[in-house]
Amino acid sequence: xxxxxxxxxxxxxxxxxxxxxxxxxxxxxxxxxxxxxxxxxxxxxxxxxxxxxxxxxxxxxxxxxxxxxxxxxxxxxxxxxxxxxxxxxxxxxxxxxxxxxxxxxxxxxxxxxxxxxxxxxxxxxxxxxxxxxxxxxxxxxxxxxxxxxxxxxxxxxxxxxxxxxxxxxxxxxxxxxxxxxxxxxxxxxxxxxxxxxxxxxxxxxxxxxxxxxxxxxxxxxxxxxxxxxxxxxxxxxxxxxxxxxxxxxxxxxxxxxxxxxxxxxxxxxxxxxxxxxxxxxxxxxxxxxxxxxxxxxxxxxxxxxxxxxxxxxxxxxxxxxxxxxxxxxxxxxxxxxx
Numbered sequence: 224x225x226x227x228x229x230x231x232x233x234x235x236x237x238x239x240x241x242x243x244x245x246x247x248x249x250x251x252x253x254x255x256x257x258x259x260x261x262x263x264x265x266x267x268x269x270x271x272x273x274x275x276x277x278x279x280x281x282x283x284x285x286x287x288x289x290x291x292x293x294x295x296x297x298x299x300x301x302x303x304x305x306x307x308x309x310x311x312x313x314x315x316x317x318x319x320x321x322x323x324x325x326x327x328x329x330x331x332x333x334x335x336x337x338x339x340x341x342x343x344x345x346x347x348x349x350x351x352x353x354x355x356x357x358x359x360x361x362x363x364x365x366x367x368x369x370x371x372x373x374x375x376x377x378x379x380x381x382x383x384x385x386x387x388x389x390x391x392x393x394x395x396x397x398x399x400x401x402x403x404x405x406x407x408x409x410x411x412x413x414x415x416x417x418x419x420x421x422x423x424x425x426x427x428x429x430x431x432x433x434x435x436x437x438x439x440x441x442x443x444x445x446x447x448x449x450x451x452x453x454x455x456x457x458x459x460x461x462x463x464x465x466x467x468x469x470x471x472x473x474x475x476x477x478x479x480x481x482x483x484x485x486x487x488x489x490x491x492x493x494x495x496x497x498x499x500x501x502x503x504x505x506x507x508x509x510x511x512x513x514x515x516x517x518x519x520x521x522x523x524x525x526x527x528x529x530x531x532x533x534x535x536x537x538x539x540x541x542x543x544x545x546x547x548x549x550x551x552x553x554x555x556x557x558x559x560x561x
Contacts, residue, residue, distance in 0.1 A: 356439045358492045361399075361478055364435030365493040369412050369476065377502040379411075379423070380465060385458040387424040392447055394456045396486045399443035399478060403432030409447050412476070412497055444479045444486035449499065468503035510548075518561050528560075 383389035388406040391397060403410045406425030410416050413432050420429045434445075450473040455463055474497045480490035532538035537555040540546060552559045 356435070356437065356442055358480070360435060361443055362493040365476060365478060365495050368414055368434055369495060369497060370414055372498040372500070373411050373474075374500045375408065375411055375502060377469070377504050379421070380501055381504050382423040383461060383465075384424050385461050389424065390457060390460050390464075392445060394446065394448055394452060394454075394460060396444050396446045396479065396488070398441065399434060399445045400438050400440055401431065402434040402445060405429040405431065408499075412447070412474070412499075441484065442481050443492060444481065446477050447497075448475045448477065450474070464501060465503060466506065467501075468506055468509065470501055470503070472499045472501065473497075474499045522560050524557065524560060 379389075383406075388404055389408055391404065391407050392402065392409045401407075403413050403416065403419075404425065405420075405422055405428060410419075410421070410432060413434060415432050419432055420427065422429055449460075452460055452463060452472070476493070476495045476497060477491060478493040479486045479488055480492050481487060482490070528538075532555075537553050538557055540553060540556050541551065541558045550556075551561075
């Protein structure tokens with residue numbers, strides 16, 4: 224009598240399929256072998272999970288092949304995928320229903336990362352008006368960017384008005400960034416003023432000259448003191464300079480630090496002495512004094528001077544005619560003898 228019996232064993236069969244370079248899919252099949260009586264084996268599949276990737280290379284698996292219980296899983300692998308068909312640069316994913324990476328999720332993560340990168344804010348250049356200028360920069364600028372001696376044309380002083388910028392920063396404290404404003408006396412102290420335009424009372428509104436590059440606003444203050452004019456500023460100072468006419472002044476540049484938005488007069492950052500030569504116009508009083516003090520009361524003219532005088536010639540220049548005062552003492556002129 225034939226002895227019939229049933230015996231079952233679990234099995235797992237899997238295969239790796241190459242889809243494209245850098246991408247593989249895994250198909251996993253699991254089930255139970257049922258061995259009945261005379262040793263016939265049938266595979267009863269419980270589930271089949273396949274990665275949802277469009278296959279470009281299919282691995283043929285004969286589902287009718289009966290696998291004996293004694294066969295190992297590795298033998299299935301060797302019959303379905305050859306080692307040379309796998310891309311050596313691709314690592315095998317961990318196979319499992321819970322930890323298996325889904326291609327759709329990977330693609331979505333890449334798209335999300337690309338979007339985040341595109342929406343990322345762009346870095347902007349810093350605003351140099353807020354540049355934290357260091358005291359050592361100020362000291363170097365005062366020494367290197369200012370002249371040792373300044374010659375101011377008489378017409379600049381003569382045409383200066385108040386209110387106006389000419390005396391700004393002279394005997395008074397103002398922000399350091401205003402040092403080189405158009406029409407200001409202190410502008411002429413900067414070396415850069417030699418190649419820069421000038422307009423009387425700043426009427427042309429020419430760009431200001433910074434005492435140093437990248438100077439932060441409101442960080443430093445300055446004043447230029449003129450020796451012999453202490454306590455005078457604005458209109459009172461301008462009137463004094465015009466009255467003094469041509470004169471040389473010792474000027475002291477002082478740069479202060481900032482505290483609570485104001486000049487800290489106890490914090491002197493840099494100083495320098497400069498000679499300022501102001502060329503002024505001759506005053507009316509000076510002319511009066513010159514006429515009274517520098518001319519004779521009586522003149523004796525030699526006969527040979529008159530005898531040898533010719534015309535055209537200078538002998539009668541300025542006599543019964545008006546000519547510039549500076550020609551009063553020309554060679555060969557009668558007025559010269561006065």
